[in-house]
Amino acid sequence: MKIYFAASIRGGRDESKTYKKIVKYLKKDNQVLTEHVGDTQLDDQGEIDLSDKEIRDRDIAWLEEADLVIADTTVPSLGVGYELAYAEMIKKPVIILHNEDKSQLSAMITGTDYFLDINSYSDYHEAIQILDRKLVGKRY
Numbered sequence: 001m002k003i004y005f006a007a008s009i010r011g012g013r014d015e016s017k018t019y020k021k022i023v024k025y026l027k028k029d030n031q032v033l034t035e036h037v038g039d040t041q042l043d044d045q046g047e048i049d050l051s052d053k054e055i056r057d058r059d060i061a062w063l064e065e066a067d068l069v070i071a072d073t074t075v076p077s078l079g080v081g082y083e084l085a086y087a088e089m090i091k092k093p094v095i096i097l098h099n100e101d102k103s104q105l106s107a108m109i110t111g112t113d114y115f116l117d118i119n120s121y122s123d124y125h126e127a128i129q130i131l132d133r134k135l136v137g138k139r140y
Contacts, residue, residue: 001030001140004066004092006084007037009046011077015099016040018124019072022097025128026070029135033062063087068140070131073109074099081108088114093140095119097127 003026007019016038023038036042047055063069069087071080073096087094096118098105109115117134121127 001067002065003030003032004063004069004083004087005032005034005037006069006071006080008072008075008077008080009037009042010044010079012075013040013042013044015072015074015102016042018074018099018127021124022070022072022127022131025131033066034059059083060086063092064090066092068092069094070097071095072097072127073105074102076103076106081106084109084115088112093117095131095134097121097130099123099127 005023005026007015017040020038020040023032023035026032027035063083063086069083069092071084071094073080084094094115094117096109096115098118098120099122100120101122110118119130121130
């Protein structure tokens with residue numbers, strides 16, 4: 001399965017270690033189109049080798065190619081919000097992970113009927129357990 005993993009880059013990299021562990025878990029049985037999001041060396045300046053347009057166009061192509069979108073919304077990010085809205089527009093299945101101990105999730109996400117699969121976690125072990133329950137043996 002092809003997975004688009006969305007998480008904050010320019011919005012802040014405070015959770016990059018968690019993203020890295022999530023990407024590592026997802027890569028066991030899937031292709032993660034956005035594995036760079038889990039790179040702990042990537043800072044909040046993002047991918048400086050690409051223009052903003054190149055990043056946007058590539059990411060839209062990956063969203064369209066993906067079978068499933070998994071988004072960590074713990075660190076508020078305009079980009080992740082855009083990606084979630086785009087996923088809704090093209091009717092991609094979405095799993096949202098959010099650490100409520102660190103931030104409150106936007107009403108624009110919790111109030112959207114399309115995003116019914118919102119999952120709270122307290123640490124990366126719990127995030128992996130959630131994904132394990134949701135992904136094992138399932139095809140999107």
